[in-house]
Amino acid sequence: MESKSLIAQQLLSDPRVAQATELLTAALAEHSAKLSARGPIPELTEPYQKWLDVFAQLRGNALFFPYLGSGAGQGALVELADGSVKYDMITGIGVHAMGHANTDLLPELIPAVLSDTVMQGNLQQNTESLLLSKQLVTLANQHGASLNHCFLSSSGAMANENAIKVLFQHKVGSSRILAFQNAFAGRTHLTGQVTDRPKNRVGQPLTVPVDYVPFFDASRPEESTQETLQIVERYLQRYPDAHCGFIMELVQGEGGYYSAPREYFVSLCELLKRHKVPVFFDEIQTFGRTYAPFAFQMLELDEFADVVTVGKMSQICATFFRQELNPKPGLLSQTFTSSTTAIVTARWILRKLVEGNFYGPQGRIADIHSRFVRRFEAIHAKAPDRIQGPWGIGGMIAFTPLDGSADAAKKVLHALYEAGVIAFVAGAGPARVRFLPPFLSLTDDEIENVCDILESVLLSPELNS
Ligand SMILES: Cc1ncc(COP(=O)(O)O)c(C=O)c1O
Structure with a gap:
């Protein structure tokens, strides 16, 4: 909202702010330019x-x-x-x-530094949080996904934690989750159970059973695709209506940077849809880095996305979900969304991704x-x-x-x-x-x-x- 009657606008259009921004940017550029690779002093x-x-x-x-x-x-x-x-x-x-x-980002950060609070939170947010949510939802749905909602948070693990809670609340009575072998979902108590690394949860009681499914193996594409589908079917038969969703990284990150062809994911997602198991793409690491802003867009899996999370280069993490998964009030909230500088940086990065020739x-x-x-x-x-x-x-x-x-x-x-x-x-x-x-x-x-x-x-x- 732009209005000259707002003190915030008057502050930002004060010529001293423009002058200081110019000076700071020049100083940063001059001193940074002195850097070249070298050993310790x-x-x-x-x-x-x-x-x-x-x-x-x-x-x-x-x-x-x-x-x-x-x-x-x-x-x-x-x-x-x-x-x-x-x-x-x-x-x-x-x-x-x-x-x-x-140095292109710095001028964007000055208004954030001059902003009234360092942190924004769920109870009191500034307009940047609204604008960021709008940018994120527009980008996520640009090729036909129906991710109507987006809830901001300050870590990837928290975005995933929120996603799993949304899934459990949506699928009443569910108690299990499907995941790929070698999945990494974070290190909270819940996401640490989904992460396929027992050494990361030593001493932690297991509260949510995770059914692991082998990922695509490029050395035996047909066989491994059938193996994935059969194992999913077996879990679905063994535990009817028990799975809140399937969390999947479309490029396994901590798992070693492996992906799979579109057809692999399509047959998996179609199977899950037939059984009414929601599809959750964890894009905390892939977001921005593949050949489209989202890996599900690169693989043209937009129609299957029920829940998606982003983080890392987005600065602010987010959980996207379809309208029918919108949880009841009280399930999602937290003190921090993130810092104002991080929110403003996220907005700048998203603009660059859209305007630049990256994809x-x-x-x-x-x-x-x-x-x-x-x-x-x-x-x-x-x-x-x-x-x-x-x-x-x-x-x-x-x-x-x-x-x-x-x-x-x-x-x-x-x-x-x-x-x-x-x-x-x-x-x-x-x-x-x-x-x-x-x-x-x-x-x-x-x-x-x-x-x-x-x-x-x-x-x-x-x-x-
Ligand atoms: C795919 C994936 N999900 C979740 C996370 C957890 O994110 P954070 O470390 O921000 O909690 C990571 C972090 O590496 C990740 O790669």
Whole structure:
């Protein structure tokens, strides 16, 4: 709502705000431009290690990487508090798709910083939350889905938790949920039970039975499709009317970056529809990163979407659901929606996704993917035992290093980190290395530099030791 009688509008149109924004943007651009990849500054090494030790003590556990950011960065480059500057190919596990210290984003954030509250919540929200919900719902339904509603939350696990609660309330009397093997749904008590990793829920009582179904196997497409369908049918017969829904990642994220052809998902979704089992697409990791804003749009599964969740690069997480699943008041609520800056950033990212040329076979995401793949294949041609595909999908890039063991992946990740590239693991059998690059700002030169470092790490004789 725009009105000159609102004090908020008068503040934002004060010429001092425009002037300050210009100054801040210029300062950010000037200082960020000084960054280039480098190792640590010697005199900072010791105090940095002390900070890491204190942090490990406070958390009760050491960090996976010795990573403490300084607060500076530019695009894919990030400065750590020991002065080193590295290429960030994991971006907070898929969150900072816009890159570090984005100077186009900064002017959008100034009104958010000047806004009356840091956080917005369910009871008191500002207009940005309404506008974000509208953008999200419009984007989700652009190719025919019927996701009438969207409830905002501040973590992927919470978005999934809300989704599962909506499903249970909708399907009265249901008590079980279907999920794929190797699913990752989060780490709350409920989503931790859906996540197919017993070591993540040690000591937790199991309250919701999860029926796991094997995922598509590209090495035996026909057979594995039939296997999935038969196992689902078996569960549905064994527990009639007991399943609140089937939660599925269309590209398995933590499971190792594997997807399946459209026909696989269509036959599965049709089977579920025949049995009145709602279909829930967990797009916390896929959102924005495949060849359409939603992976269900890429796979043209819009008609099947009953519940969908997004997170990570959307900054704010959200649970979408059809009108007939709209829960009774009281089921969903929370103190925080998120911070005003995060909400404004989410709006900016969604605008970029819609206005930029990111999607489709000729889009920037496909281009980025093929640039990485070209380099991965060239390294594979030189040393087939050092790197193997499949290479992931779109902005979810992965490879299997060495023999695919967890130790090998860890070794490669730490060697890459030392050499100046931050990546992370995905999957367990085999253990893979994944990149979630900041594709909104990533340059071709950054891709080449990262792949040069990767090549020198993978071809280094020290990796054998
Ligand atoms: C598919 C999927 N669902 C849910 C989650 C949980 O999200 P969060 O870590 O924001 O709670 C993740 C996180 O990696 C994810 O990849």
